[in-house]
Amino acid sequence: MATLLEIKNIETFYRLIYALRGVSLSVEENTITAVLGNNGAGKSTILKTVMGLLDDQPDKGTIEFMGRRIDGKDPEVIVRMGLSYVPEGREVFDELTVKENLLMGAYIRRDRAGIKADFEKIYVYFPILKQRESQWAGTLSGGEQQMLAIGRALMNGPKLLFLDEPSLGLSPLLVKEIFKIIVEISKRGVTLLLVEQNARMALSISHVGLILENGRFVMKGKSSDLMQDKDVQEFYMGVRSEESAKGFQRWKRKKRWR
């Protein structure tokens, strides 16, 4: 297995706020990697930093994609190298039709046959998009917009796909459906890096899991092991541990490392 993405010790600032405090991460080819963490832990910031969406960031550290340095490059360049991003909150083009949205996904490609084949493929993954083809994307429901956002990113023809909270604001049933398709996409040879709050769902489909707190990774392991981990269960999956004799909740077990 080759390493697709190698992040070494990056630090990111939002003006004066120290958001990533030295994050290292490597993503192996043909795996699903899940990054979990609370609000404000810096999960999305990792993705944004790697995509080059934050000006002049990372402040320190290096990012390599398929052996080439990409830190400091613009997203327009990075996406052409085969790294795509499904942003948090969908971010579809509201006043373009579904078809035009997908077409914009294929903006960087010239191979007509490949584009056409990918259109078909996406309509197989998400049949509802085919029905909504000539509708404005802004008029779709949240779940449909999420599907469109994933479809649009797939139209880039990526090797590695970043998914930023695909379950955000969706009903449990829809979340299930979306995750089923994510697994499907992974099986077709797209490597995935998934950022999620929904730990149970994310760990159930991923191979490797990492837990981020206050801009640092505090745990890393095989997803199946993390699922069994007491701390992870308690703090990220809402499983209540046995109550202590005096009925105190003991918080200090939470991983912290400063």
Next chain:
Amino acid sequence: MFLQLLLSGIAFGSLYALIALAMVIIYKTSEVPNFGQGEMAMLSTFVAFMLLDTYGHSFFVSFLGALVFAALLGVFLEFVFLRRAKDPNILSLILITLGFEMILYGVASWKWGADQRDLSFPVSDFDLVNIGPAVISYLNLATLLVALVLMVLLFLFFRYTKVGIAMKATQQNPMAARINGIRVNRILSVTWAMSSTIGAMAGMLLAPVATLDPNLMLEPLLKGFASAVLGGMTTLVGAALGGYMLGIIENLFGGYVSLEFKSIVAFGIIVLVLCFRPSGLFAKHYVRKV
């Protein structure tokens, strides 16, 4: 009489429509009303005049030369002035466009002076065509046709070409455009080139009717802007319709009510529209769900 007023209203309206289109194209991508638009068109018209009169090139060479100049001017202004603005807000961008409006005005006055010139146009303003009981000059007819052709081309461009759709996409969500590999800066350049070219066309069609001096586009720009506001700054079709409406209403008012107050009608209408439909008559803006 009514038909006559209507016809010349439409002819003037197509000029307003062109200027409105030029402004809307920039507004849609840069979110700034470009008050330098008129001066950009005026300068391009002067370039046509220079090529034609001073260097003695044929009309079509001069015309095309001026259009190319206009495109380059647009790209230049966007690249040199607007793109330099760090963390710009709308107000500072508007001030920048006002700034280069003054620079361009100064350049034109310095190079060509305030003399009124005559841009010899191959289509006559005096030969008339009869349409029913009314007449229309060849020049007005040409203006109308050019405007119509341009609008159809623009419509097709934004509907069916990849670059056209990418321009709309960039305007709607620049971040999403970037992560799909659309080079936003390049799109902006294209936008400014297109808009400036359209403006220049309006300028050159206007010059034979008015007189060519640095004040050429002063009033037409305001009217064009008014049309754009009337129709809705965000829709191309709306802006064009706004132009025609303004031309017609203005002319009818001039014919039946009072010639002196003709120009004021435009602004009266705008005040009314802004009171009742602030986003313009034809704006179909999708309201984001919360």
